[in-house]
Amino acid sequence: xxxxxxxxxxxxxxxxxxxxxxxxxxxxxxxxxxxxxxxxxxxxxxxxxxxxxxxxxxxxxxxxxxxxxxxxxxxxxxxxxxxxxxxxxxxxxxxxxxxxxxxxxxxxxxxxxxxxxxxxxxxxxxxxxxxxx
DNA sequence: GCCAACGTTGGC
DNA sequence: GCCAACGTTGGC
Numbered sequence: 001x002x003x004x005x006x007x008x009x010x011x012x013x014x015x016x017x018x019x020x021x022x023x024x025x026x027x028x029x030x031x032x033x034x035x036x037x038x039x040x041x042x043x044x045x046x047x048x049x050x051x052x053x054x055x056x057x058x059x060x061x062x063x064x065x066x067x068x069x070x071x072x073x074x075x076x077x078x079x080x081x082x083x084x085x086x087x088x089x090x091x092x093x094x095x096x097x098x099x100x101x102x103x104x105x106x107x108x109x110x111x112x113x114x115x116x117x118x119x120x121x122x123x124x125x126x127x128x129x130x131x132x133x
Numbered sequence: 134g135c136c137a138a139c140g141t142t143g144g145c
Numbered sequence: 146g147c148c149a150a151c152g153t154t155g156g157c
Contacts, residue, residue: 007154052155
């Protein structure tokens with residue numbers, strides 16, 4: 001069981017869109033590091049859903065519904081399917097994560113541009129604790 | 134809206 | 146194979 005974080009601009013595709021759709025194809029990733037992370041994803045892995053730009057916060061938890069398959073728009077790349085698990089009671093903002101010593105090494109904090117990134121279990125647990133006490 | 138940081142491309 | 150130029154992301 002692995003933990004990941006995926007980013008999306010809410011104006012492009014938000015958590016609410018995902019809840020409405022029940023399932024979505026996570027495609028359009030055009031970065032090698034991000035692609036490698038997509039490849040590693042197994043069905044049932046947990047994803048933190050992050051809103052970039054407007055919110056700059058982790059807003060929900062999703063899971064991998066289908067493991068890697070060719071990106072329908074470009075066969076050289078890959079996609080996965082994800083489905084919503086639950087919304088966080090309170091979003092955990094980037095500012096909070098940055099201010100938190102326990103999350104100082106999180107990829108989100110250190111390398112903010114990577115759109116699909118691994119999350120350590122401790123980091124995941126800590127974020128949930130921050131959000132829901 | 135600006136710009137820093139980073140990844141990718143392409144000329145040499 | 147290096148590195149400058151360019152494009153994109155995303156925080157501010």
